[in-house]
Amino acid sequence: MGNLLTHFFTTKPQNTHTNYTNMDEIQHKTISVNGINMHVAELGQGPTILLVHGFPELWYTWRHQIVFLASQGYRAVAPDLRGYGDTTGAPTTDPSKFTSLHVVGDLVALIDAVKAPGEEKVFVVGHDWGAMMCWALSLYRPDKVNALVNLSVPFSPRKPSFKPVDALRALYGNDYYIIRFQEPGEIEGEFAEWGTERVLNDFFNYRTPGPLLLPKGIGFGTSRDDALTLPSWLSKEDLAYYTSKFEKTGFTGGLNYYRAINLNWELTAPWTGAQVKVPVKFIVGDVDLTYNTMGAKDYIEKGGFKKDVPLLEDVIILKGVGHFIQEEKPDEINQYIHQFFEKFN
Helix, strand or coil, X not given: CCCCEEEEECCCXXXXXXXXXXXXXXXXXXXXXXXXXXXXXXXXXXXXXXXECCCCCCHHHHHHHHHHHHHCCCEEEEECCCXXXXXXXXXXXXXXXXXXXXXXXXXXXXXXXXXXXXXXXEEEEEECHHHHHHHHHHHHCHHHEEEEEEECCCCCCCCCCCCHHHHHHHHHCCCEHHHHCCCCCHHHHHHHHHCHHHHHXXXXXXXXXXXXXXXXXXXXXXXXXXXXCCCCCCCHHHHHHHHHHHHHHCCHHHHHHHHCHHHHHHHCHHHCCCCCCCCEEEEEECCCHHHHXXXXXXXXXXXXXXXXXXXXXXXXXXXXXXXXXXXHCHHHHHHHHHHHHHCCC
């Protein structure tokens, strides 16, 4: 893999889970960007770090990182993406308004709105769909990105002969979660029957290292009558916050990102074969479903990743860690982000 360093860790780089006490210091504002009203949480002074969440998440998924990075002399900025949380203005009835071009347009406008005078580029961190959008941001507008730490989802080069949804259906069948998410209203109806709190709890608890299947009427295989069993890294208050926001918005905004996958493929034809040319650190848990599907392991470990992302400097694979890595192992992730970005200050 050339000069790429790949590390497998069973322990953290330092200390155990910190008790974060500065949540009440986080500031909230709404910024008009790219035709929508984007809710942003921010804290700190210094070089800007943009933190981009995935599904089913919110700015809140970065709460540990916001407080830590602010304490280290950075300005941490975490938006609710279009369709999520307290961000408004995106037409959730139209999945075609949720392509990577739309979302990167939002992020570019946000960067221009929040960057300090003389700050041409910002640091960027992404997770899940946020990671995918950060790959796209770095591909379309590398002039905006100082360096990138992406979590969970590696870069996915466009394959001209394979429409993504069609390929995933052929590979994993109609019960595969991305396929189940395609028909507007269908999975929302099932989520409504299960209840928002149950749906979120089941997603956050998922730790099976393989494809996520959601058979009709069965879902995660839990019952509404079962007691909720929170993962160790999520409190009742955390789940209550997520639940309150998704009860208000529903899940359609987030699901629209999946419904625009084939449209993304069509629109990004000009970037076929293009490389991501910003400095990158990538971190994933070895029981994350994203690491154990779609050939991700081979892509990461056999040179494909480094070929497509030539400035990929480091790959960290955390043993025994699942998908929601920045919440499950906040101290480790905080240290990796901080150590990487310090190289560019």
